[in-house]
Amino acid sequence: MLMDRYPQHPYAPQPNGSAGQSGGGEGRVLFVILFWFALAASVEVWWLDTPARSVTSTGAIFMAGGRITGMIAGFVLLAQVLLMSRVQWLESWMGSHRLLAWHRDLGGYLVVAVLTHIVLIVVGYAWDGHKSVLGETWSMVTGLPAMISATIATGVLIAVGLLSIRAVRRVLPYEVWYYLHLTGYLVLLLSYGHQFADGQELMNGGFGRWYWLALYLFVAACLLWGRVLGPLALNLRHRLRVIEVVAEAQDMVSIYIGGRALDDMRAKAGQYFRWRFLTRGCWWQAHPFSLSAAPNGQWLRLTVKVVGDHTADLRELTPGVRVIAEGPSGVFTADRRTRPNALLIAGGSGIAPIRALLEDLPAGTVVIYRARAAADLVFREELDWLAHRLGARVLYVLGMRDDAGPSRLFTPRGLRTIVPDVRRRDVYLCGPQGLVSTSVETLRKLRVPRRQIHLDPFEF
């Protein structure tokens, strides 16, 4: 059952918080510092604009709170878009896991911040003007510039927020949810006017306005580059097409993709692309799949487990079909390790990136490949051949979860028997959630440092 849950959808819910980590330490620290600094600067704009001792009435207290939360909300909205802009530098600084985790946490916070902003501002003006809250709301929405669009933006934001509640999201088909979620960009567009026309801190020029404008330009540039220009350049240069589709096992299929100048591609083993196959049924959806072989200048290969409509369609692809790729993404790469040696743990279709990664790792690498039965194993010959050539060791662990072999292996003692120097290795994990969490737990009991544990390239 767990196997079936595994692959393809990167944004589907994950039951527990992500335990292990990948992603560069310095880049992450730098980003966190920049984030807090920019947030502080956004509030600073209010601070500089508000003379000392000028908050003198109850209404003014509410208004001041409303302005601060407004600045925070505006900033977080921009951060939300930036986090999902798919620019390479951000992804390599943070890792896509963490970007998603931030996006999810900040999303809920954003809704709360916007609602607080609205309530405080309305109550503040109503209080000082001795008006009813409803009357004040009405006069604001109809009387101030750009307030109609801001009201719509609030509605969209709340809707997007509600749809992102896990229970709701699970009910929706992934694509439907995804395209609905994209309407979040409307919030940015529709609230832009409100921020600059009604924002006490922004409408009168000076530092605040320039700062805010710079933030907007920066985020827009990242978005344009990460989502449009970057992919466009990549696809114009390489012009990818399907070369061949090969069945690897009963429900696993490999797609070989060729194109121009593939040896210039900066992709590394362990990374993934978002693939869009231009056929009648598939063109409108892009899915992330890892490379299942290190890029070799001749072709790229992805290996997919057939679990849904889309993956079933992929089986029917014919050579020559055009492919639009977006990437490469992910920090599940050999150059992220902190130790020379590595242990790779794969389960189900999680073998795809692990198989690619093996090519980039030195002699002495150990691969643990977990499957229910020998018939479920893929890449067996390739793995044996690579192991022979590279001096690596591949262990196939078969059976149900409670069988003697698997259940003994994933205990501290079992793992240490097989890999005595596990603490001095970097560990790469990719597979079903159950396997990953059991392994991480075992590794932590063995006191393998967190920075040596790398989780699969995308969240699923």
Added chain:
Amino acid sequence: MRRGVFAVIGTIAGTTLLVGAKLGTPPPLDPNAVAAAGLPDDTAAASAPASGSPVASPSAVRTAAGPAPSRTSSRPAPTGGATRTAAPSPTAAGTGLKSGTFAGAGAAERYGTVTVTITVSGGRMTGVSAAYATSSSESRQISNAAFPTLRQEALTAQSARIATVSGATYTSNAYKVSLQSALDKAKA
């Protein structure tokens, strides 16, 4: 979940601290303050405890908030004309207003100066006009949009105790100050 709670609590605490640091007492010329001294309406009653002092001793608040040598400089204040001594006189409509046209003192706000001129006949304020001097075209736009509302409010209230217009807080405050000074002149 726990991170979310921390974030919300952090925001509340941070915002409270920031707003708290900007708290002050209304300067004496502010019409709201005059009203507060005379008839304690809900605005004044609620704002005073929030700044940590009883209504009765506004001076205590000022000292508690730290030395405030230039308390009027940060607030809209008349650049000449009406003085503090004129403020305590009642501003009730129709009492003691001489007929004629009276220009209030120009009240400087953050982005410009508002000058309100009133026309009084038969003891009532019958006309209000406002001029705005600024170098920012956007501020002028905002102020010009707010003036009709403020004028209407002033004519209805027959005093400077009028509501702040949303989106034009600075202008509204300066307007009230200048209007008050014009009313004071009409009484003198």
